[in-house]
Amino acid sequence: MKQTKVLIVVLAVMLSVAGCSRFHHDRPGTYGEPASQEVVSEVKRLIGENVKDPEKANQVQALIQDIMKEVRKSAQETRGFHEQLAVLNVNYDAPPERFTKILDELNNGRMESAARILRTRFKVKELLSREEWKNLNDAMIKARRESDVRPAAKQEKY
DSSP, X not given: OHHHXXXXXXXXXXXXXXXXXXXXXXXXXXXXXXXXXXXXXXXXXXXXXXXXXXXXXXXXXXXXXXXXXXXXHHXXXXXXXXXXXXXXXXXXXXXXXXXHHHHHHHHHHHHHHHHHHHHHHHHHHHHSOHHHHHHHHHHHHHHHHHHHHSXXXXXXXX
């Protein structure tokens, strides 16, 4: 459920300010296709309700799918960098430069991903009228707030 909420937040923020930095902060055990498919279904519904031209709605949905793919790809890459850091951390003799190199690559990857999401955000904006943009954003904010009220999935103890 946390991933659903976070992805709705990402999409709402993407549509309103084009930021995207929290999508990888999920609870253990919440990664995966079912949660993201739930978000895609919800976003499709919101687009259908707020973008009346079916052709335009389909184009917006395709762009949102592109954003979702980018979010998943970036999250996967982030996990890979974290795994590299964990492996390196085991090595007592690992120099700071090796950690720094991994962190630089991680940060550069995040920046590139955020830039791709931002470009796609502007493509969505270009398709929508000011009113459609506002209505879609308002609907996403409402959906996010409603998901904040729902009880969170039971979190694993470490």
